[in-house]
Amino acid sequence: xxxxxxxxxxxxxxxxxxxxxxxxxxxxxxxxxxxxxxxxxxxxxxxxxxxxxxxxxxxxxxxxxxxxxxxxxxxxxxxxxxxxxxxxxxxxxxxxxxxxxxxxxxxxxxxxxxxxxxxxxxxxxxxxxxxxxxxxxxxxxxxxxxxxxxxxxxxxxxxxxxxxxxxxxxxxxxxxxxxxx
Numbered sequence: 001x002x003x004x005x006x007x008x009x010x011x012x013x014x015x016x017x018x019x020x021x022x023x024x025x026x027x028x029x030x031x032x033x034x035x036x037x038x039x040x041x042x043x044x045x046x047x048x049x050x051x052x053x054x055x056x057x058x059x060x061x062x063x064x065x066x067x068x069x070x071x072x073x074x075x076x077x078x079x080x081x082x083x084x085x086x087x088x089x090x091x092x093x094x095x096x097x098x099x100x101x102x103x104x105x106x107x108x109x110x111x112x113x114x115x116x117x118x119x120x121x122x123x124x125x126x127x128x129x130x131x132x133x134x135x136x137x138x139x140x141x142x143x144x145x146x147x148x149x150x151x152x153x154x155x156x157x158x159x160x161x162x163x164x165x166x167x168x169x170x171x172x173x174x175x176x177x178x179x180x181x
Contacts, residue, residue, distance in 0.1 A: 022057040022107045022124040029053055029105045031083075032061070034095035044068040046095065048079060050105060050126070062105070064126035079103075082129040104130045 029050040037047050048064045066075040081087050082103040106128035114121050 020109055020122055020124050021060045022052055022062050022105075023055060024107050024109055024124075025055065026104050026106050026130070027052050027055045027057065028102055029062070030100065030102050031098050033099060039067075046076065046079075048126075052105075053102065057107075062107070062124055062126060064105070064129065079129050082131045084131065104132060106130065 029052050031048060032051050033049040035047050035049075037045055039045055045068055046066045048066065050062050050064065052058055052060045052062065064075075064079070066079055067073075068076065077087065080089075080091065080093070083098050083101055085091060105126050108125055108127040109122050110125050111120055111122050113119070
């Protein structure tokens with residue numbers, strides 16, 4: 001007789017596995033890691049690794065992505081402002097100093113295709129990052145007016161910028177562990 005181990009809570013009523021790990025809403029989360037990576041399209045981006053620290057999804061992990069393409073830097077700005085950067089600052093960023101800090105993530109869901117099966121599934125997604133639990137009306141208006149990109153474009157946005165280290169002046173290393181910027 002065949003045996004199977006399955007958690008029925010992970011299966012939607014229509015029989016498809018659920019990929020929603022974080023309940024939709026606004027949840028406090030701690031930044032676990034931030035990596036500079038390259039998208040499938042070859043563009044530079046930051047991948048932000050979060051752990052939810054409150055609510056029904058406490059302990060779950062989720063990622064957000066910020067493209068470094070010039071026309072998409074609003075996502076990076078949103079993340080940095082959530083960590084306390086002035087919105088008009090000229091920054092030299094060391095994301096390692098942000099690890100362990102918290103922000104509020106606006107979690108939603110979206111439909112996508114499973115890379116494993118090709119089936120349509122619904123997944124958790126970070127729709128915004130904020131420094132406070134409640135967004136102002138202005139934050140909500142900006143989120144609604146922000147251009148919506150497809151999931152594949154979100155994953156593939158990366159910067160074509162390269163740095164020419166020989167043309168940059170060497171600056172002393174930041175030794176202030178209390179300030180992230």
